Amino acid sequence: MSVRSIAEKAIEQGKGVLRLAPNWVPRSFCVPGRRIKLHPADYYALGGDRGGIDERWFSSTTPADNGPKTSPNEGLSFIVVEDGSRTEKVTLRDAVSELKGSIIGARLWDAYHCWPMYSKFFDNKGPLPHHIHHREQHAKLVNQMGKPESYFFPVQLNNYGADFPYTFFGLQPGTTKDQLRECLKNFNKGDNKITNLSAAYRLEPGTGWNVQAGILHAPGSLCTYEPQKASDVFAMYQSLTGDAIIPEELLWKNTPPDKVGNIDHLIEVVDWEANTDPNFAAHHFRRPKPVRSIEQMRAEGYQENWITYDAEDYSAKELTVLPGKTVTIKDGGAYGIILLQGHGKMGVWDIDTPAIIRYGQLTMDEFFITEDAARAGVVISNPSKTDPIVMLKHFGPGNPDMKK
Secondary structure (H helix, E strand, O other): OOOOHHHHHHHHHOEEEEEOOOOEEEEOOOOOOOOOOOOOHEEEEOOOOOOOOEEEOOOOOOOOOOOOOOOOOOOOOEEEEOOOOOEEEEEEHHHHHHHHHHHHHHHHHHHHHOEEEEEEEEOOOOOOOEEEOHHHHHOOOOOOOOOOOOEEEEEEHOOOOOOOOEEEHHHHHOOOOOHHHHHHHHHOOOOOOOOHHHHEEEEOOOOOOEEEOOEEEEOOOOEEEEOOOOOOOOOOOOOEEOOOOOOHHOOOOOOOOOOOOHHHHHHHHHHHHOOOOOHHHHHHEOEEEEEHHHHHHHHOOOEEEEEOOOOOOOOEEEEOOOOOOOOOOOOOEEEEEEEEEOOEEOOEEEHHHHHOOOOOOOOOOOOEEEEHHHOEEEEOOOOOEEEEEEEEOOOOOOOOOOOO
């Protein structure tokens, strides 16, 4: 079957609610925190040299950039169509390219000609190195897009905090460029001590942070839901985390070839004003905000919170459907969802939250909702007498429902 025919069949089969397959991504510099429900035997399913699987990507049309050993279609989400014993798949990227606004809506297609964001679970046992995602002007030098991202720490996936539930953000006010330059010069001398110039913040389940491109950050060890722009651009500025040495090639990752070795270029990538903001937490820490009156929502059988609500390139909500309730949820744009808790019906689909997932196994916990279906309203039924249905919803830029 052609891409178009599979995609059209998926829209017809799901009445605009497209079923997605789990999308697992390894990182060579990470140790899995083992909270994203992958089977214990499968965290190194792609081989030890590829690193542990500590990420699951959602609604992704963005290939993972994991070096020369990156497998075909790594990082890309697949739409699943089952017809009896026959299963067909097509990447969300190819489906959007073929059907355009029929999936993501004319507004986004006309502006971007793609689905321009994705989200993920990041689940590392320890902290990541202090690193940076490039701003637009620096990312385009290597034919990439800049990468802002936001964090939310779901309570359902954080029954323990792992090794270091604190994140270093930015640089302390008063830090000089010469101090940062010295750290980067010492990258190959063991610990370059860059976090001496930063400050760590304790992470709190049920809250989050907004981190625009150009800000140094060393994500802590809570399992994190991360809406972000459709890019995998980054560079590691810290040479040692715990006992793990970071290869120098990652310091220069996504640096133009003619600027490799130029430390001044690395400093230029840093948004100095944002990194040294004396009120960093006040400007970047985020608590959930109800979409509308909590009393009104709960009377109708649900509660919905904005969890990412001030980023230009994406937004996200947490939706809870109360036990025993059936609701119709309308949104102004296309979005993807991942189920965190509960089971029931969503449109034509049975939905459930698996306790454990084998690598390569299909599930019923991830979907993409076309703009037409979102505007018409998605019916969700929760048959449980005790357990809520909880899902996270990720939207593209310019969400018409988001009022700043």
